[in-house]
Each structure stands twice: as C-alpha cells, then as structure tokens.
Amino acid sequence: MKSRIETILQNINDACSKSNRNFSDVKLMAVSKFHPVEEILQAYNCGLKLFGENRVQESCAKFPEILQNNTDVQLHLIGSLQRNKVKNIVPLCSCIQSLDRIELAKEIQKQCEKINKKMKVLFEVHTAEDSKSGFQNIDDIKTTLDYILSLKNSFLEPVGFMTMAPFTENEIEIRKSFITLRDIRDKIQKEYSDFNFTELSMGMSQDYKIAIEEGSTLVRIGTAIFGERKY
Numbered sequence: 394m395k396s397r398i399e400t401i402l403q404n405i406n407d408a409c410s411k412s413n414r415n416f417s418d419v420k421l422m423a424v425s426k427f428h429p430v431e432e433i434l435q436a437y438n439c440g441l442k443l444f445g446e447n448r449v450q451e452s453c454a455k456f457p458e459i460l461q462n463n464t465d466v467q468l469h470l471i472g473s474l475q476r477n478k479v480k481n482i483v484p485l486c487s488c489i490q491s492l493d494r495i496e497l498a499k500e501i502q503k504q505c506e507k508i509n510k511k512m513k514v515l516f517e518v519h520t521a522e523d524s525k526s527g528f529q530n531i532d533d534i535k536t537t538l539d540y541i542l543s544l545k546n547s548f549l550e551p552v553g554f555m556t557m558a559p560f561t562e563n564e565i566e567i568r569k570s571f572i573t574l575r576d577i578r579d580k581i582q583k584e585y586s587d588f589n590f591t592e593l594s595m596g597m598s599q600d601y602k603i604a605i606e607e608g609s610t611l612v613r614i615g616t617a618i619f620g621e622r623k624y
C-alpha cells in the first residue's frame with residue numbers, strides 16, 4: 394500500500410507541474426468503502442488522514458472507533474444519502490459531498506442544529522449522461538443556496554462542488570465532465586459572493602490526473618490505494 398500511495402502522490406505532483414498548480418492545493422482522499430478498519434488504519438499509517446465512504450451504515454460500523462482513537466482523521470460522505478439516515482452520519486463526518494437536493498439540505502440543517510455542529514457541504518452535480526446522481530440543473534442549486542442564505546443560523550457551509558465523470562476510456566468525455574463542473578462553479582461563484590466555493594471534488598482512480606489538470610482540489614481514490622473491491 395505504501396508504494397501505491399507514493400506512486401499516486403508522484404502522479405498528483407506531475408499533474409500539478411504540468412498544469413502550473415501547487416501540489417499542496419490538491420487533497421488526496423482515500424475512499425475506503427468495502428475495506429475493513431485494519432486497511433483504513435494501514436492507509437492512515439502511510440500518512441493519509443482524509444477518508445471517504447459512500448454508505449451510512451458502513452460508516453457507522455467502521456468509523457466511530459477510528460475517529461475516537463485518531464483525532465486527526467476526517468471522514469466525508471461521498472455517496473447518495475437518504476433523508477432518514479442524515480441523523481446517523483452527521484455526528485461522524487466533517488463534510489457531505491453528495492448534497493443533491495434541497496430536501497437533503499433541510500434535513501442536514503435540522504440534524505446539525507440539534508447537535509450544534511457545522512457541516513461543510515459540496516453540491517454534487519450531474520455532468521455526464523451515464524451518471525444517475527447529482528443536481529441536474531443550476532436553478533435547483535441556486536434555490537438550495539437561497540434557502541441556506543435565508544437561514545438565520547445556518548449550520549450548512551457550502552464550500553464547493555463534486556462530480557463523477559462518465560465511466561469511459563474516452564478522455565475527451567471525461568475532461569468535458571470536469572470542465573462542466575468548473576464552469577458551473579465559476580458561474581455560481583459570481584452570483585453568490587457570500588460563499589467561497591474553493592473545493593472541486595473530482596477525479597477517481599482512473600481519471601484523477603485529468604481532473605487535476607482541470608482544477609480538482611480533492612481527488613477521491615479507492616482502487617488505486619486499496620486494490621479492487623470485493624463486493
């Protein structure tokens with residue numbers, strides 16, 4: 394695992410150099426879904442501190458112990474979230490990257506208020522035909538931002554956007570998806586100066602180099618760190 398991580402960090406560094414970016418501007422997230430606690434701790438011992446899970450139940454089974462024993466670990470939720478599970482994930486994670494509808498924003502606000510915890514959120518955007526998740530249009534994102542602005546005491550901190558590129562070998566299609574996310578960010582940032590949308594969460598094991606060239610600030614990598622998942 395150590396040499397896999399070193400290779401990834403080298404690739405991130407190369408992609409940054411190629412696009413005139415700073416290595417320190419790109420965070421590496423280890424996507425640990427389907428991998429046991431011991432492998433997560435192995436990644437932690439290799440220096441990784443940021444982890445991503447896509448299911449609430451699995452997060453609740455693995456992370457309370459990890460977070461309690463290692464206060465510098467952070468967990469982000471990156472998978473689609475049902476409203477009735479928000480209360481279970483809110484105490485565990487520092488960011489929900491899969492905000493995809495206003496109803497979810499309302500529930501996160503409600504549950505965070507109960508435990509007095511601020512939550513960073515990323516707007517997940519549908520940028521490719523074959524992906525199912527994410528906001529489908531900019532107006533719905535704006536309506537959700539307007540809702541957050543209308544709150545007297547908001548527990549939601551919108552910090553950026555997230556997307557998944559299409560599952561294809563076609564580099565042009567992949568790049569197009571990342572450019573779409575960046576353009577949406579730029580457009581919304583102009584209209585909502587109350588927020589700082591600094592985070593662009595894009596890039597996975599197959600496409601993180603392209604994502605970094607197009608401005609990614611957070612790459613979500615599972616397979617290239619842990620190996621193939623056994624479903």
Ligand SMILES: *Cc1c(COP(=O)(O)O)cnc(C)c1O
Nearest residue numbers: 424447471597598613614615616
């Ligand atoms: C599983 C997953 C990843 C990681 O995928 P790999 O191809 O294993 O790197 C990244 N983002 C999301 C949203 C995922 O569900």
